[in-house]
Amino acid sequence: MPLPPLTPEDILEKIAGLHPDLTVLGPEVLRSRHPGEHPDNFAGGVMAQPSSTEAAATLVRWCRENDVAIVPQGGLTGLVGGNVSHAGEVILSSSRLNRIVSVHADEMTVEVEAGVALEALQQALLPLGLTTGIDLGSRGTATVGGMVSTNAGGILAFRNGVIRHQVLGIEAVLPSGEVYSDMTRVVKVSAGPDLKHLFIGGEGAFGFVTKIVLKLEPIRPHRATAFVGVGDAASALAVIRKFRSRSGILLEGAELMWPRYIRDHAALKGFDLSWLEGEDTAALLLSVSAESEETALTALEEELETLWEPVGIKGAILAQSLDQARKFWDIREDSGFYYAEIPNAPSFDISVPPSYLDTYVAGVAERLKAIDESYDFYVYGHIADGNLHLTLKKPGPLPESELLAVEGAIYSGVQAAGGSFSAEHGVGLEKRHAYEANVPKAKRDLARLIKQAIDPQGLFNPGKVPF
Structure with missing residues (x-):
């Protein structure tokens, strides 16, 4: 006769002293915490927080031996239910794996643990004149490990690619409890299949990411920001092409808000749109960087003047201060206003x-x-x-x-x-039907074969992605 499933209280008791680097939280503590973007993220009732890879591996081995499913969690910013847990499962959180291990400024790489928040990493790199090649509106809470697991995109993807293109090396705990370690710090690797990509975008189905090596880039702190009225996406793309081709500046952001979004959000925030011509005009948010604030601002002004008639620009406003630029970006990044x-x-x-x-x-x-x-x-x-x-x-x-x-x-x-x-949010629970309907069968079948080979018990994030 199979044993009855373990309750959260049973699991809490059994894993509480499993490893000195493992903190375990039970149902009472989790009920007092905010669950993030989905109300059922903490429904499992037990959270294991390792502060070392060894502790994470010990926990995973225990779960495998006791047939207990694992739900990896990062900053809880996921929007498709990929962090949802259920009673009888263990939440495996990266919150205590939060160290920046080493920065190699000369080669522009950094090694971080998975629980480091993106903004914390950006702030730590700032004094070195470096930054990450990826940025998100949820930078304050999104963790590097979570971003890897969903193959996050964000604001700079048009220039640097998504996080898959920024990752050089990965360490992860496999469903077997073994540690996969490939902490490569170079771009050029032609030594067989690059298996780290299984964990990038895998949404925790193939293992628990513990460390990452990322590429960095020099920061250009002097910025200029403008809102530009355009009639359609084609016009916006013409503006973007012009700014991307101008020497001496870098395009740092190009975000388009269709008319209904910009009108409703501006009304809610009390943001003046008197500069925007026509009710059916979209708003393009542009940000450029340069070696000086004057260079960035001059480039914005000159190029917009050149483009005004050929593109049919329908108004523009340039931020006159850092505070005003932040208000411009708030209209775009506070996207859940509705x-x-x-x-x-x-x-x-x-x-x-x-x-x-x-x-x-x-x-x-x-x-x-x-x-x-x-x-x-x-x-x-x-x-x-x-x-x-x-x-x-x-x-x-x-x-x-x-x-x-x-x-x-x-x-x-x-x-x-x-x-x-699904461009950057993943599949999780909410897009399972879309996955089945839109991903070719051969690709789905291959993904399931790999999952079966790596996690034959189906313990890692069951029910998510296509598994």
């Missing part, structure tokens, strides 16, 4: 080739109206790399049949155009 009025609004995260953006958005509007004439939606995103975030202006959760119809409207044509149904 949830107070539209709780649980269904949201989507797709990417398409940038040249297809206008066709795609117009098509989504038509397809949603065909389902329900009352449907409206917000659109905004990382315009230069084709990543859009779309949110339906309707409270959720939607009935399953309605949600599937909406997903069909959102994802239609994305794969055929060479895009992805």
